[in-house]
Amino acid sequence: MxxxxxxxxxxxxxxxxxxxxxxxxxxxxxxxxxxxxLDLLTALAWVGGPMVTNWVVWPQTWQGLHKLLGWIPIxxxxxxxxxxxxxxx
Structure with a gap:
């Protein structure tokens, strides 16, 4: 091929x-x-480990990135x- x-x-x-x-x-x-x-945060929650999932649900750092990923459709x-x-x- x-x-x-x-x-x-x-x-x-x-x-x-x-x-x-x-x-x-x-x-x-x-x-x-x-x-x-279905946004990129949803995708991260599906494939991420416990630390990523915790950040997706309750971000304590990188709040701007969290908002941006929540705006972008998967x-x-x-x-x-x-x-x-x-x-x-």
């Missing part, structure tokens, strides 16, 4: 992950009538990676 095919595959997978996140959020909204916000992350991979080709 060539590098171009690998890059194209990575971009397609990352865009697909973004679309799946949007589909999940739409499904939850359609079934409950409430929008479930769907931006795979989309940004897709753009970066595509631009790097």
């Amino acid at each position: 060539s590098r171009t095919n690998d890059t194209e595959t990575a971009v397609v997978v990352l865009v697909l992950v973004t679309v799946l996140i949007w589909i999940y959020q739409g499904y939850v909204w359609l079934s409950t009538g409430m929008w479930q916000s 769907s931006v992350l795979p989309l940004a990676f897709a753009v970066a991979v595509a631009a790097g080709e």
Whole structure:
């Protein structure tokens, strides 16, 4: 497999992950009538250890970073990676 095919595959997978996140959020909204916000803090709580999870729930330091991560939707992350991979080709 060539590098171009690998890059194209990575971009397609990352865009697909973004679309799946949007589909999940739409499904939850359609079934409950409430929008479930998925931000980068939510992602950190899912993958982080106890110290990270404690910071996500109750930040004692880096409050500005905490606010910033709470504003950025989780769907931006795979989309940004897709753009970066595509631009790097």
